[in-house]
Amino acid sequence: MCYCTSSRTVGRSFPRVDGYKYCPFCxxxxxxxxxxxxxxxxCPGCGFTQYKNPSPVISVIIADKDRILLGKRIGSPGAGKWAIPSGYIEYEDxxxxxxxxxxxxxxxxxxEITSILNVISSFVSPSFHFLAIYLEARVLGxxxxARDDLEDAKWFSVSGPLPEMAFQEDVDALxxxxxxxxxxxPVDQRYARQVNKNRESW
Structure with missing residues (x-):
């Protein structure tokens, strides 16, 4: 993992996409x-070509009438600052x-995810590129x-003011x-592999 020093994402932890120097096959x-x-x-030997693709992430705007939920991050990345709950999409999910x-x-x-709000490309540096899906959700129960990588979680007025935010992308989205x-x-639940256990899967 690398800790980026971009002014937009100070301290944020990202997977590197520098890739291979030698062919993984030959x-x-x-x-x-x-x-x-x-x-x-x-690869001049077997023809393998290395592609650099963006890392997909989700950010969830959890809304309750005129309030939105934010989490205060603990440790790096974004230590002590607030952010929309988010995470990387694993290959099998x-x-x-x-x-x-x-x-x-x-x-x-x-x-419950209620809608897809936005999709953005975040170019942090030549080595880091993220495709972020912003979703809207409502609370079921x-x-x-606050747990995992959060030290606090609170409701804030959607109209502001916002606390000190970790990532500019979240500020823009809010x-x-x-x-x-x-x-x-709308989101199509038929394509949720883990939500719909009966759907045929590889």
Missing amino acids: QTKLILLESGQKPRQT DFISTAILEAKEETGLEI GKLI EMYAKKEVTGL
Whole structure:
């Protein structure tokens, strides 16, 4: 893991995407070759091409009438600052189940995802690129308690003022949400691998 020093995400922890220097199949040293109008690390031996893809993450705006829930982060990244509950989408998980699990782990609340609010590309540095899905959710049950990587969790007025925020992307998302500049789209529960246990899976 690397701790980014970008002014937008000071202290945030990210997976590196520098990738391989040697081919994972034949161990030949990779070289830069033009592929799809972009230079890519390519194996001259077996033809393996290395692609750098963004890391998908979810951020969940948990709303209750005119309030939104924020968590105060403990330790790095974003120590002592507030953020929207969020997390990485693991390869075997879907984004809906990831959002529900992250909310439960960080806040103790059981939620239902009600809409997709926005999708943004966050270019932190040449080595870090994230595709962030902002979701809206409502509370179904549970008891609010900060845990996992949060030292506190509180409700704040959606119209502000906001506490000291860890990430500018969250500030922008909440400002748009408060002004109703984003219209949520429905989520299709049929494609939630963990929510729908009966759906055929690989």
